[in-house]
Amino acid sequence: MSATDTELDVEVDQSKMKISDEIAIQITDMNKWYGSFHVLKDINLTVNQGERIVVCGPSGSGKSTLIRCINRLEEHQQGQILVDNVELSNDLKNIDAVRREVGMVFQHFNLFPHLTVLENCTLAPIWVRKMPKVEAEEIGMRFLETVRIPEQAHKFPGQLSGGQQQRVAIARSLCMNPRIMLFDEPTSALDPEMIKEVLEVMIQLAEQGMTMIVVTHEMGFARKVANRVIFMDAGEIVEQNEPEEFFNNPKSDRTQLFLSQILTH
Amino acid sequence: MSQIDYGETQAVFTPRPDLPPPAATVGVLGWVRANLVPNWFNAVITLVGLGVIYYIVSGLLTWAVFDAHFAGNSRQACKPNVNIVMDKVATTGILPDGTTLQLETTAARVAVPEGVSPNVRWERRIEPRPQRVAGGRYARVAVEEDHIIEGACWVFIFVRFDQFIYGFYPKDERWRPTVVIGVGLLLIFYMLTDGLPHRGRVAMFLLLPFPVIAYFMFSGGVLGLEYVSNDKWGGLLLTIIISSVAITGALPLGIALALGRRSVMPIIRWFCIVVIEFFRSVPMITILFMAMVVLPLFLPPGTVFDQLLRVLIGVTIFIAAYTAEVVRGGLQALPKGQYEAADALGLGYFKMMRLIILPQALRIMIPAIVSLFIGIFKDTTLVQIVGLNDLLTMMQLGVADAEWTGLSKEGYVVCGLIFFLFCFSMSRYSMYLERKLHTGH
Ligand SMILES: Nc1ncnc2c1ncn2[C@@H]1O[C@H](COP(=O)(O)OP(=O)(O)OP(=O)(O)O)[C@@H](O)[C@H]1O
Ligand SMILES: [Mg+2]
Numbered sequence: 001m002s003a004t005d006t007e008l009d010v011e012v013d014q015s016k017m018k019i020s021d022e023i024a025i026q027i028t029d030m031n032k033w034y035g036s037f038h039v040l041k042d043i044n045l046t047v048n049q050g051e052r053i054v055v056c057g058p059s060g061s062g063k064s065t066l067i068r069c070i071n072r073l074e075e076h077q078q079g080q081i082l083v084d085n086v087e088l089s090n091d092l093k094n095i096d097a098v099r100r101e102v103g104m105v106f107q108h109f110n111l112f113p114h115l116t117v118l119e120n121c122t123l124a125p126i127w128v129r130k131m132p133k134v135e136a137e138e139i140g141m142r143f144l145e146t147v148r149i150p151e152q153a154h155k156f157p158g159q160l161s162g163g164q165q166q167r168v169a170i171a172r173s174l175c176m177n178p179r180i181m182l183f184d185e186p187t188s189a190l191d192p193e194m195i196k197e198v199l200e201v202m203i204q205l206a207e208q209g210m211t212m213i214v215v216t217h218e219m220g221f222a223r224k225v226a227n228r229v230i231f232m233d234a235g236e237i238v239e240q241n242e243p244e245e246f247f248n249n250p251k252s253d254r255t256q257l258f259l260s261q262i263l264t265h
Numbered sequence: 266m267s268q269i270d271y272g273e274t275q276a277v278f279t280p281r282p283d284l285p286p287p288a289a290t291v292g293v294l295g296w297v298r299a300n301l302v303p304n305w306f307n308a309v310i311t312l313v314g315l316g317v318i319y320y321i322v323s324g325l326l327t328w329a330v331f332d333a334h335f336a337g338n339s340r341q342a343c344k345p346n347v348n349i350v351m352d353k354v355a356t357t358g359i360l361p362d363g364t365t366l367q368l369e370t371t372a373a374r375v376a377v378p379e380g381v382s383p384n385v386r387w388e389r390r391i392e393p394r395p396q397r398v399a400g401g402r403y404a405r406v407a408v409e410e411d412h413i414i415e416g417a418c419w420v421f422i423f424v425r426f427d428q429f430i431y432g433f434y435p436k437d438e439r440w441r442p443t444v445v446i447g448v449g450l451l452l453i454f455y456m457l458t459d460g461l462p463h464r465g466r467v468a469m470f471l472l473l474p475f476p477v478i479a480y481f482m483f484s485g486g487v488l489g490l491e492y493v494s495n496d497k498w499g500g501l502l503l504t505i506i507i508s509s510v511a512i513t514g515a516l517p518l519g520i521a522l523a524l525g526r527r528s529v530m531p532i533i534r535w536f537c538i539v540v541i542e543f544f545r546s547v548p549m550i551t552i553l554f555m556a557m558v559v560l561p562l563f564l565p566p567g568t569v570f571d572q573l574l575r576v577l578i579g580v581t582i583f584i585a586a587y588t589a590e591v592v593r594g595g596l597q598a599l600p601k602g603q604y605e606a607a608d609a610l611g612l613g614y615f616k617m618m619r620l621i622i623l624p625q626a627l628r629i630m631i632p633a634i635v636s637l638f639i640g641i642f643k644d645t646t647l648v649q650i651v652g653l654n655d656l657l658t659m660m661q662l663g664v665a666d667a668e669w670t671g672l673s674k675e676g677y678v679v680c681g682l683i684f685f686l687f688c689f690s691m692s693r694y695s696m697y698l699e700r701k702l703h704t705g706h
Binding site: 071073096099100102103104106108109110111112113114123124127128169172173176 | 600602603605606607608609610611612613616620621624625628
């Protein structure tokens with residue numbers, strides 16, 4: 001794991017990003033095990049609508065597992081997760097409801113290689129939201145414009161660069177009109193110049209008021225966009241604070257060690 | 266210290282012109298030189314190889330074409346144009362232990378009428394191989410007729426061809442299977458040709474209504490079509506029916522079994538594992554016998570359940586078990602991220618399988634599935650042991666006919682060619698698909 005500090009020359013105006021009092025995600029005393037391995041320990045986290053949260057921490061600390069619990073890609077064994085007041089349990093109806101509200105972007109894009117870019121975008125709206133094809137395509141094109149690649153709509157994912165693929169993945173999630181977006185190291189499989197184009201799209205998204213939880217080691221992004229940074233280690237949330245405080249004045253020795261390791265190289 | 270020579274550098278660089286490669290490395294001559302006679306050892310091997318090829322091909326051509334009989338409609342037409350006379354020759358000799366041994370040999374004389382070029386070949390000398398009869402003083406020599414090779418009697422194939430193709434299907438009704446199989450083949454070609462519109466719909470038609478239509482066309486009894494019971498269906502027709510039913514049935518069943526095997530529900534998972542493993546660990550012949558003997562035990566007594574149907578069920582499940590394992594391989598080859606992305610979009614299990622997972626997995630699996638289907642096409646010949654008259658059986662029945670006895674060479678060659686034609690085209694198609702999938706995304 002290494003932190004990168006991609007130069008982001010866009011101005012980010014955090015004052016435009018309104019955080020409402022409405023609670024988007026509430027995690028209470030959540031524990032998760034893989035077999036006998038205790039991967040998440042007593043997680044408590046409340047995320048308000050409109051918050052931009054960056055999660056960082058060493059490899060294996062449980063960052064991915066945490067956000068994958070939020071859309072039930074992973075199942076937790078103890079505690080409670082509420083997403084938009086819907087509790088995640090074995091109830092399939094609830095899981096479907098949550099997944100419709102929560103978009104996810106993966107480290108390796110996970111686009112569907114047998115479908116065109118536009119088909120990737122319209123698939124879920126058509127089959128999950130039962131939207132007519134024409135309307136879905138309109139929306140798909142609109143979000144492809146948002147991520148600045150409408151001209152690639154009819155290509156297959158394999159014909160695009162990594163950065164373009166990741167932007168398609170973002171557009172694909174946005175087409176479902178989610179209220180919350182989860183990003184799991186969206187830029188760590190990308191070359192530097194592509195990282196920037198993806199981060200810029202994410203900033204744009206933040207400015208439009210999207211609730212975002214981003215696992216990343218892009219500290220520049222965290223400083224500019226996040227309103228809260230969470231540091232995890234060994235399955236626990238060790239420290240959380242607003243970026244300025246977090247980076248300049250970390251309270252835990254574990255955080256200090258982590259920051260010193262990733263920021264000085 | 267020696268001076269280093271850096272060569273001459275031109276002030277202005279002019280690229281050299283492209284020259285053709287030396288003649289010896291290109292063209293037919295270059296190829297021959299590089300591949301056939303690069304050194305004396307390979308040259309010898311090449312010569313020996315050419316000799317063997319010449320020997321085989323010339324013998325085959327003489328039999329199949331030059332000496333062969335094409336015209337006529339009875340065995341009479343295949344008579345050789347020479348007289349073969351067998352002479353008995355008796356010789357007496359004394360063995361080292363003092364016993365007298367009488368040898369009786371047979372030699373064939375071939376009398377060629379004047380002006381006739383013979384359409385049989387014979388070995389120049391027939392060497393008697395004496396055999397001592399147990400305990401006796403006599404030895405006789407087998408008549409070595411085999412040394413006289415007559416040309417192929419294709420007349421047999423022409424006369425019997427209809428039966429090879431249709432079995433005992435009534436003559437006047439044979440247009441029915443012809444139409445069905447012709448239309449079926451056309452639709453399959455259409456479905457497999459890139460870029461034609463509505464290929465999906467054609468596929469659906471082939472999968473659902475077509476087999477029903479085909480069934481009524483074959484067996485009749487409706488719309489004024491004469492009823493033809495299915496013990497009359499035979500020959501290539503039966504071979505095609507069995508393999509296409511097995512293939513179209515096995516694909517969905519195999520997919521279902523493969524998905525079931527990965528199911529989180531233990532009962533479904535165990536059931537699928539048992540079915541797959543059982544059918545994969547039993548030879549097809551056993552399955553066929555069991556379909557005959559065991560299947561009726563599961564049905565209420567007195568149920569009329571015909572032989573063909575039983576065989577079809579057995580073969581279909583047998584192939585489905587193999588298909589299931591191929592499908593499982595395809596599913597495993599897909600990255601986990603595809604499942605996760607589909608889950609994250611809220612697609613749900615069935616939509617995820619149908620829209621994301623299976624389309625990709627099936628693409629990966631096509632070559633393996635086609636070779637499975639080639640296998641089943643050939644394995645249909647096994648149904649003769651439960652009394653169905655497939656192509657091979659019809660041929661063997663032909664040879665068993667007193668009129669055509671001894672013509673199994675011709676029969677097997679033709680059966681082999683027909684099987685080759687079908688299997689080779691399937692194999693070419695799968696190679697083509699493989700190439701297409703490699704160049705695609
Ligand atoms: N499916 C699984 N089964 C068993 N253990 C797992 C599984 N997935 C993850 N783990 C383990 O759980 C721990 C947390 O994994 P997780 O992927 O959440 O870490 P992470 O913080 O995202 O790390 P990274 O920065 O490397 O992505 C790791 O020790 C990992 O080995
Ligand atoms: Mg991770």
